[in-house]
Amino acid sequence: MNIADYKGVWVFAEQRDGELQKVSLELLGEGRKIADKLGVKLTALLLGDKIEGLAKNLVAYGADEVLVAEDPLLKNYTTDAYTKVICDLANEKKPDIFFIGATFIGRDLGPRVAARLSTGLTADCTSLDIDEEGRYLLATRPAFGGNLMATIACADHRPQMATVRPGVFEKLAKDESKVANIEKVSFELSENDVRTKVVKVVKEHKDIVDISEANILISGGRGVGNKETFKLLQDLAEVMGGTVAASRAAVENGWLERDYQVGQTGKTVRPNIYIACGISGAIQHLAGMQDSDYIIAINKDATAPIMKAADLAIVGDLNKVIPELIAQVKARKENQ
Structure with missing residues (x-):
């Protein structure tokens, strides 16, 4: 392998039923920064059936180029079909870096593609950067149960691959005036x-609120x-017009559904206000909410890690503090 032959940053633009997944746009935002540091193109890789119309959105959110692979066999995600098309394109065009969202699909696709291409994959990254000499992708992720952060580089194989959970990075502002090359690629797939x-796609209909989109979160x-x-x-x-969320411990105790879990094994959130109630603040939880604009912590233990991370720390019994907060908010509303 001649590493010098590999250039450019790729982002897998995941779509489901013709709708782009939010993490793909977030990865384009971070991929834009990485590509600019390296002085290379940012390419979005879009697979599906009759989905070429989504390409303009990918351009508006930062892509310099969109590679579109359309085929009826790509309409519904299957590991075999997506892996073959992506690996054939990667072997032909040789990207240096390849990002995939750590969704249910991405967690299946990423390892298979990495194994097929005989390269490494850093999963669930919380930070991405380039080394000072511009040689390696530096992918940082929690390690040893979240007790430390490990920065990993793939020195000898290409492409350098990483998966990132939704909500970790921010998408760029949409620029509909941006112009880029949209190419329908040819490939062999039978x-x-x-x-x-x-055979059949069965969707579960649940009234689930996406906590990663909430402006105010009250987390227990x-x-x-x-x-x-x-x-x-x-x-x-x-x-307060907010949404309830939970730590892993609360979810495991059955107090709230998994969809509302914040943290390393849940969702990454960045609301305007995050109120942590009875949460100690283990690094696994902090990794999922530390970028919130304003953090309020309510805890009996003044030495809990969450108190150090909070902009406002309230030492006390939440059974007394929260009713008082509710009364204060209601009084403020009545006086407006």
């Missing part, structure tokens, strides 16, 4: 290449005590 068939941890006390958090969220 039914014999796909060992599985999607082990210190809340029980599911009944979570009603207090819901009352506060209601008067």
Whole structure:
């Protein structure tokens, strides 16, 4: 392998049912920074069936080039079909860096593509950068159960690959005046290449609020005590126009659904206001909310790690503090 032959930054532009996934646009934003540092093109890789119309959006969010692969066999995601097309294109065009969102699809696709290309993959990254000499991608992720952050470089193989969870990075402002090359690529793909068939797609309909989009989050941890006390958090969220979230411990205790979990094994959020109630603030949780604009922590333990991360730390019993907060918010609204 001649590493010098590999150039450019690629982003897998994941779409489902003709709708681009938010993480793809976020990765374009971060990919733009990396590509500019290296002085190379940022390419979005778009796979599916009759999805070429999405390419203009990818350009507006930062791509210099969009490679479009369309085929009925790519309509529904399958590991075999997507891996073959992506690997064939990667072997032909030789990207230096390749980013994939750590969605359910990305967590399946990333390792398979990396193995097929005989390269490395750093998963669930929280930071991406380039070394001072512009040789290596520096991918940082939590390690050893989240007790430290490891920065990993892939020195001897290309492309350098990383997956990133939704919400970690911010997408760029949309620029509809941006012009870029949109290329429909040719490739070979037959039914014999796909060992599985999607017979039927069954979607579960749940009234789930996406906490990564919320402006105000009231989040509860082990210190809340029980599911009944979570009603207090819901009352506060209601008067503030916010959404309830939870730490891993609260979710594992069955006090809230997994969809509302914040942290390394949940979702990454960056609301305007994050109120942490009874959350100790382990690094796994902090990794998912530390970029919130304003953090308020309510905890009996003044030495809890969350208190150091908070802009405002309230030492006290949340069963007394939250009702007072609710009363204060209601009084303020009535006086407006």
